[in-house]
């Protein structure tokens with residue numbers, strides 16, 4: 435209870451303090467206290483840094499460094515992948531006579547549009563997007579290599595079915611492909627194969643994988659073996675002394691298909707060898723590359739180009 439001196443009545447009177455005034459006082463004290471507390475906190479936060487804050491700051495700086503490092507790595511990987519894509523298109527696919535990957539950019543569909551750039555996490559968002567792109571491009575490239583692997587299987591199959599060796603060991607070419615004198619008719623005629631001389635009974639080898647044809651190459655060839663290799667290729671081994679295979683039989687490159695002789699229209703023991711591509715007789719010299727040294731190949735080319743007398 436408070437007393438107040440009244441100058442008019444010259445007496446002490448009990449002072450009436452309203453509830454409103456009381457509240458006002460309480461609030462003003464509390465207000466000052468709160469303001470003081472806030473001010474101290476602000477000063478403390480600005481002037482002093484807690485160990486925890488220091489640690490967090492350091493972590494943030496380290497994270498920035500890590501992000502920069504990761505970004506450099508992602509960029510490097512992106513370059514490596516680009517190099518692989520170019521190799522894929524320009525070397526691997528060219529070797530297999532295949533078109534470049536047409537839909538290499540299909541990854542675009544699988545990657546989300548650029549993230550909304552938030553200032554604080556801009557670098558991380560960029561990094562995330564780059565990583566997504568890298569993953570998508572890698573997926574396309576993996577798919578492409580699976581396709582290449584498939585193609586190689588078939589290319590290998592095809593290579594085994596295209597003539598690649600000479601049909602005799604230690605080949606001695608006596609007459610090549612082109613206009614040659616016929617040994618029996620004594621006129622210039624188109625010689626449709628290559629003649630190899632050798633000993634009677636010498637083994638004759640299949641020059642590629644294939645199946646023994648049920649059709650013969652025609653009259654005048656004597657005892658002959660014709661192989662169907664597929665991929666448009668056939669080979670003919672003529673004037674044999676004896677065949678070593680039956681029609682319909684599967685043969686591998688290097689299998690003995692018969693033995694050298696002089697049957698049919700022939701003027702001496704030799705092998706007449708033909709390569710047929712899509713029904714056309716072509717120069718067999720272009721199909722000896724697997725088992726000859728450059729010198730041997732050179733000699734065969736030389737002998738095969740001389741316009742001499744064929745043994746037919």
Ligand SMILES: [Zn+2]
Pocket residue numbers: 625627628629705706707744745746
């Ligand atoms: Zn011939």
